[in-house]
Amino acid sequence: MATGDLVLGQEQGQSSAQQRVVNDFSINVATVNGSGSQSANSVLLKSIFGMGVPVSGKNLFPSNIAGLPTWYTIRASKDGYVARKRVSEVLVAMNPETAKSDILALPAGAVAIYDESLNLKQYRDDVVCYPVPFDKITAAVCPEAKLRKLVRNMVYVGVVAQLLSLDLTVIEQSVKKQFAKKQKVFDLNYGAVKAGFDFAQEKLVKQDPYAIEHMNQTAGKIIIDGNAACGMGAVFAGVTVVAWYPITPSTSLIEATSDLLKKFRVTPEGKATFAVIQAEDELAAVGMVLGAGWAGARSMTSTSGPGISLMAEFAGLGYFAEIPGVIFDVQRTGPSTGMPTRTSQADLLSTAFLSHGDTKHIILLPGSVKECFELSHDAFDLAERIQTPIFVLTDLDLGMNNWMSEQFDYPETPLDRGKILTAEDLNKLGSFARYKDVDGDAIGWRTLPGTRHNKAAYFTRGSGHNESAGYTEKPEEYLAVMDRLSRKFENARKLVPAPILERNVGSKVGVIAFGTTDFALKESLDEIKKRYNVDVDYLRIRAYPFAHEIHDFVASHERVYIVEQNRDAQLLSLLKLDLPAEQAVKLRSILHYNGLPIDALSITEEFATREGL
Amino acid sequence: MATSTPAPKVNHIGLPVLEYRGGKSTLCAGCGHNAISERIIDAMYEMGVEPERVMKMSGIGCSSKSPAYFMSRSHSFNSVHGRMPSVSTGAILANHTMTMLGVSGDGDTASIGMGQFVHLLRRNLPMIYIIEDNGVYGLTKGQFSATADIGSKLKTGIVNDLPAIDTCSLAIQLGATFVGRSFSGDKKQLLAMLKAAIAHKGTVMLDVISPCVTFNDHEGSTKSYKFMQEHDEPINELGFVASFEDIHVDYDPGTTYDVEMHDGSSLRLRKLREDYDPTDKIKAVQLLMDSHAKGEVLTGVFYIDTQKSSFTDLLNLVDEPLGQQPESVTRPSKAVLDQLMTSLQ
Numbered sequence: 001m002a003t004g005d006l007v008l009g010q011e012q013g014q015s016s017a018q019q020r021v022v023n024d025f026s027i028n029v030a031t032v033n034g035s036g037s038q039s040a041n042s043v044l045l046k047s048i049f050g051m052g053v054p055v056s057g058k059n060l061f062p063s064n065i066a067g068l069p070t071w072y073t074i075r076a077s078k079d080g081y082v083a084r085k086r087v088s089e090v091l092v093a094m095n096p097e098t099a100k101s102d103i104l105a106l107p108a109g110a111v112a113i114y115d116e117s118l119n120l121k122q123y124r125d126d127v128v129c130y131p132v133p134f135d136k137i138t139a140a141v142c143p144e145a146k147l148r149k150l151v152r153n154m155v156y157v158g159v160v161a162q163l164l165s166l167d168l169t170v171i172e173q174s175v176k177k178q179f180a181k182k183q184k185v186f187d188l189n190y191g192a193v194k195a196g197f198d199f200a201q202e203k204l205v206k207q208d209p210y211a212i213e214h215m216n217q218t219a220g221k222i223i224i225d226g227n228a229a230c231g232m233g234a235v236f237a238g239v240t241v242v243a244w245y246p247i248t249p250s251t252s253l254i255e256a257t258s259d260l261l262k263k264f265r266v267t268p269e270g271k272a273t274f275a276v277i278q279a280e281d282e283l284a285a286v287g288m289v290l291g292a293g294w295a296g297a298r299s300m301t302s303t304s305g306p307g308i309s310l311m312a313e314f315a316g317l318g319y320f321a322e323i324p325g326v327i328f329d330v331q332r333t334g335p336s337t338g339m340p341t342r343t344s345q346a347d348l349l350s351t352a353f354l355s356h357g358d359t360k361h362i363i364l365l366p367g368s369v370k371e372c373f374e375l376s377h378d379a380f381d382l383a384e385r386i387q388t389p390i391f392v393l394t395d396l397d398l399g400m401n402n403w404m405s406e407q408f409d410y411p412e413t414p415l416d417r418g419k420i421l422t423a424e425d426l427n428k429l430g431s432f433a434r435y436k437d438v439d440g441d442a443i444g445w446r447t448l449p450g451t452r453h454n455k456a457a458y459f460t461r462g463s464g465h466n467e468s469a470g471y472t473e474k475p476e477e478y479l480a481v482m483d484r485l486s487r488k489f490e491n492a493r494k495l496v497p498a499p500i501l502e503r504n505v506g507s508k509v510g511v512i513a514f515g516t517t518d519f520a521l522k523e524s525l526d527e528i529k530k531r532y533n534v535d536v537d538y539l540r541i542r543a544y545p546f547a548h549e550i551h552d553f554v555a556s557h558e559r560v561y562i563v564e565q566n567r568d569a570q571l572l573s574l575l576k577l578d579l580p581a582e583q584a585v586k587l588r589s590i591l592h593y594n595g596l597p598i599d600a601l602s603i604t605e606e607f608a609t610r611e612g613l
Numbered sequence: 614m615a616t617s618t619p620a621p622k623v624n625h626i627g628l629p630v631l632e633y634r635g636g637k638s639t640l641c642a643g644c645g646h647n648a649i650s651e652r653i654i655d656a657m658y659e660m661g662v663e664p665e666r667v668m669k670m671s672g673i674g675c676s677s678k679s680p681a682y683f684m685s686r687s688h689s690f691n692s693v694h695g696r697m698p699s700v701s702t703g704a705i706l707a708n709h710t711m712t713m714l715g716v717s718g719d720g721d722t723a724s725i726g727m728g729q730f731v732h733l734l735r736r737n738l739p740m741i742y743i744i745e746d747n748g749v750y751g752l753t754k755g756q757f758s759a760t761a762d763i764g765s766k767l768k769t770g771i772v773n774d775l776p777a778i779d780t781c782s783l784a785i786q787l788g789a790t791f792v793g794r795s796f797s798g799d800k801k802q803l804l805a806m807l808k809a810a811i812a813h814k815g816t817v818m819l820d821v822i823s824p825c826v827t828f829n830d831h832e833g834s835t836k837s838y839k840f841m842q843e844h845d846e847p848i849n850e851l852g853f854v855a856s857f858e859d860i861h862v863d864y865d866p867g868t869t870y871d872v873e874m875h876d877g878s879s880l881r882l883r884k885l886r887e888d889y890d891p892t893d894k895i896k897a898v899q900l901l902m903d904s905h906a907k908g909e910v911l912t913g914v915f916y917i918d919t920q921k922s923s924f925t926d927l928l929n930l931v932d933e934p935l936g937q938q939p940e941s942v943t944r945p946s947k948a949v950l951d952q953l954m955t956s957l958q
Binding site: 220221222223224232235236237238239240241243260264265267270271272273274275277279280281283284285286287288289290291292293294295296297298299313314317407408410411414415447448449450451452453454456457458459460461462463471 | 665666680688689691692693696699700702703706708729732928930931932934935937938944945949953958
């Protein structure tokens with residue numbers, strides 16, 4: 001049966017085989033969620049990584065527990081590009097529901113691996129088809145019927161491995177690592193891989209040009225998702241109180257944090273040096289964060305858009321009463337519930353001014369998993385140094401997908417616990433005023449509850465207060481506090497992570513982006529240079545308020561494109577508020593907001609059109 | 614039945630009562646809340662609590678302003694409306710060695726704050742949670758709250774046609790381990806209750822009826838002084854014997870019930886009703902419902918459980934406050950990071 005289907009593919013394969021495509025294509029695995037394909041996809045990803053080939057994986061999943069379509073895309077890229085590609089060249093169609101549309105979406109010359117019963121060949125004669133009798137192969141290696149649904153996934157790993165010439169010994173290692181020390185589970189799964197591999201070897205004739213070959217681009221590198229990296233950053237920042245409420249796509253950030261705390265922060269006597277509390281809602285979660293921050297703990301919460309909206313009132317309290325705390329927002333699409341399992345960068349503007357009154361917040365914007373680790377660590381230092389809530393905005397794409405990365409560096413500096421007066425300090429000083437700017441940096445000194453000194457106490461409130469923390473309705477006292485807060489925010493421009501000049505070629509046109517847009521943008525700028533011989537300066541922003549380098553960058557270019565993943569040009573809007581009018585008019589927008597991660601080609605095409613290239 | 618000897622000039626940690634005072638109250642003259650502040654001062658003073666070891670918490674409203682009017686030497690956090698429970702939870706997690714006393718109101722607790730309130734009860738968070746309950750929103754000039762009794766009348770003549778939420782029944786059902794109701798004007802009972810509350814570890818929920826002299830102390834109000842004086846029916850007379858005080862000898866053991874508190878002191882309930890057992894949840898709730906049906910306001914300690922673990926016990930925390938753990942404890946070593954990096958390769 002298999003050979004009959006391959007006749008047409010053979011002809012096509014002849015020509016394309018001459019131009020082999022090595023380490024530069026995407027594999028799209030279409031399954032249903034809840035079918036247990038995650039392990040199989042992870043093995044594929046890690047095997048390509050294990051062969052030294054730069055790789056990235058993206059899970060496109062539904063907001064559902066079981067039975068709805070899911071796609072996992074693995075991109076191998078010899079050039080190290082890790083952004084989403086608009087099309088995939090290799091399809092593994094395991095979901096009958098979407099199989100037809102999946103194969104129709106393939107470019108000409110692509111590859112489709114599918115269960116033979118689907119007979120997908122009928123839809124495309126310009127695609128290389130490899131029908132596989134998955135049930136038959138699975139049944140032969142998995143006597144236990146109820147496990148077959150899971151094991152079936154490992155069969156496609158074997159088929160893909162053989163067709164794309166993946167190294168079987170590397171796959172074996174990956175399967176071993178995946179199933180840790182469970183020999184029986186390994187035997188079953190690797191047996192399935194082997195069965196798929198053997199089938200492909202015996203029954204399928206290679207008709208397509210795609211192949212993975214060994215490289216040495218991943219030595220010493222790690223694979224991790226952004227949520228785990230943020231959690232790790234928090235743990236190495238010494239977080240002690242974690243309060244949260246479950247929400248996609250942020251839940252795994254807390255799970256990662258919690259796992260690390262349980263592993264590394266329990267005393268030999270079995271006592272915890274941390275508390276993780278699942279709160280009743282996001283209001284309570286952030287309330288706990290502020291209560292803990294006020295009483296001296298390094299505290300954090302993690303949420304996504306709907307949770308951020310609920311935290312608005314407390315965010316204002318944190319800002320006005322000057323209480324440290326770290327709030328992660330793994331952004332998903334809005335408005336409202338939006339598409340909970342799709343990505344976006346659309347919380348930037350609302351977070352910057354979260355809460356009523358004149359409130360503004362410091363936001364950190366990691367652009368890689370390494371920066372997830374570093375900036376989430378820095379967030380705790382900044383929160384206590386500046387005495388304010390710090391927001392760390394990532395997104396679903398960064399947070400929930402696997403990314404290749406350089407190893408994380410151990411923090412070089414000791415924890416910065418900020419300005420805290422002890423009882424001994426108070427003995428020397430005699431007294432203190434909580435909100436007095438004694439150092440000229442607009443940051444007051446605070447005391448912690450429990451400080452054994454009769455002048456240590458002060459009254460924390462979200463109502464109008466003077467520099468001694470006393471209640472006030474006096475205009476001049478209110479103004480003094482508000483103006484100092486404004487100076488404090490202004491000073492923060494120098495304290496937050498500086499922007500990175502990613503590309504400095506002295507062009508007239510510049511681009512600015514933040515977060516995950518970076519992956520696609522870097523690829524796009526290479527593409528623009530290759531296609532149009534146009535080289536472009538690129539500045540990547542890592543925090544709000546904006547550092548002065550950002551002003552300088554805009555000032556030194558004629559036009560600046562702001563590339564971001566939201567509808568309303570939120571970063572551009574924030575920049576406009578910040579820049580002088582004659583600079584603000586230079587800003588242009590390139591936007592992407594369909595819920596899928598931005599891809600290079602979309603940026604390239606838009607840029608070329610706008611620039612008349 | 615007073616058990617304390619006349620107040621000495623200093624308490625057993627050597628502080629005069631003056632050191633427990635706060636700022637001048639800005640509440641209305643005669644407000645029940647002021648009387649409660651006075652009792653808190655007396656209780657903390659008589660119990661010899663070090664003011665610096667107390668965190669005063671509150672939400673928003675007249676009641677929530679009151680922490681400014683007692684114990685200026687204690688750190689205080691006047692948070693946002695209805696959210697005292699979460700802020701308190703965070704604060705006690707950061708430093709579980711502190712005594713925490715929160716003052717909320719009926720609106721702050723039973724309306725806007727109901728969500729957080731019930732979860733605080735459920736967690737048995739170690740704190741004293743006082744509701745200064747007047748059945749009315751004072752700061753916004755007198756709207757009904759959710760604890761206003763059905764049929765009670767506002768000054769404007771509006772009659773409440775919705776049932777009241779009984780915070781005591783709720784607290785008993787949901788897991789608070791010390792639940793009582795008192796009246797701001799009942800010095801003796803409230804003081805004894807507060808002193809026992811200080812000795813308790815777990816959630817102490819005290820609903821203190823505190824008439825609003827401006828908006829809810831008139832004919833038709835069921836939370837007025839007059840109404841309370843006519844309908845207040847104590848279920849038990851309280852005596853509290855702190856562990857450092859001379860143990861009072863009671864001559865009539867058949868009519869008392871002693872509860873041993875966490876610090877070894879004891880709370881003595883003098884039963885006015887036959888067979889009242891403050892450790893029986895179901896009876897306590899039934900009693901509250903019965904008296905409500907009869908139009909009586911029962912006061913006293915309805916329920917005590919000194920055995921149940923508090924929230925911080927359940928978390929199995931180290932003895933030192935989490936907020937004061939040194940870097941050597943909170944930041945894992947470089948070897949740990951190296952190990953993690955290796956496992957991710």
